[in-house]
Amino acid sequence: MKRSRYDHFASTVLFAKRNGRIKVLRHHDDLKLYGTGRSAAVFKIKNEHRVIKIFYPAFEKTAIEEKQNYEKLNGSHYYPNVYEAGTNYLVMDFIEGKTFFECLAEGIPLKPHYIEHVDNGLQFAKAAGLNPSDIHLHNLILTKNEEVRIIDVARFSQEKMCTQWEDLKDGYTRYYQHTYFPKKIPRRVMYSVSKLYRLYKYISIKKRKRVR
Ligand SMILES: Nc1ncnc2c1ncn2[C@@H]1O[C@H](COP(=O)(O)OP(=O)(O)O)[C@@H](O)[C@H]1O
Numbered sequence: 001m002k003r004s005r006y007d008h009f010a011s012t013v014l015f016a017k018r019n020g021r022i023k024v025l026r027h028h029d030d031l032k033l034y035g036t037g038r039s040a041a042v043f044k045i046k047n048e049h050r051v052i053k054i055f056y057p058a059f060e061k062t063a064i065e066e067k068q069n070y071e072k073l074n075g076s077h078y079y080p081n082v083y084e085a086g087t088n089y090l091v092m093d094f095i096e097g098k099t100f101f102e103c104l105a106e107g108i109p110l111k112p113h114y115i116e117h118v119d120n121g122l123q124f125a126k127a128a129g130l131n132p133s134d135i136h137l138h139n140l141i142l143t144k145n146e147e148v149r150i151i152d153v154a155r156f157s158q159e160k161m162c163t164q165w166e167d168l169k170d171g172y173t174r175y176y177q178h179t180y181f182p183k184k185i186p187r188r189v190m191y192s193v194s195k196l197y198r199l200y201k202y203i204s205i206k207k208r209k210r211v212r
């Protein structure tokens with residue numbers, strides 16, 4: 001069977017683990033590394049308005065889950081369209097913009113209606129039978145036209161309750177909207193807050209299990 005172009009692109013990418021972190025060692029010349037996350041590296045495809053998300057080895061199950069979840073979200077403009085999927089990759093719309101994390105780091109104001117857009121997008125996912133999870137600042141993108149897009153939906157099919165978005169919103173109304181709260185936040189501060197949040201969540205889950 002003839003291999004698709006995207007399948008070929010995916011086969012050219014080589015990952016290596018260095019000091020506990022995944023590095024991209026090589027990739028096709030028509031790919032440009034655009035972003036990385038916990039499960040994959042995302043490349044912009046030359047001359048196309050598309051990206052290819054290539055999952056690290058051992059994340060193939062995540063690739064299947066994400067593909068299935070995107071199929072359920074098909075038709076909503078809050079999510080990118082997916083054009084092709086393979087065992088370790090997804091090809092989808094390139095969303096040109098800045099993640100909410102980058103907005104905060106650069107001092108681009110996050111307006112209240114962006115938050116409403118995220119809520120609408122998540123509502124769509126719920127109505128499609130999904131359980132929106134892992135909603136954090138790196139997975140929300142603000143486009144040039146001030147539209148909001150949600151990416152990275154692999155964990156939308158988990159059963160476990162995830163309060164991350166509700167907690168972020170709480171922080172937004174309680175602190176960010178306060179007149180004197182800084183609108184530009186250093187990256188290292190955000191990384192530290194995120195680490196503390198994960199630690200706090202971990203300890204509260206452990207405590208809850210011990211009480212049972
Ligand atoms: N469709 C897309 N368009 C533009 N940027 C994207 C797209 N998908 C992912 N990215 C960028 O790549 C980063 C990693 O992608 P993500 O899907 O979140 O991977 P992971 O599942 O490993 O967290 C994102 O934070 C974002 O900056």
Ligand SMILES: [Mg+2]
Nearest residue numbers: 037138139152
């Ligand atoms: Mg992500």
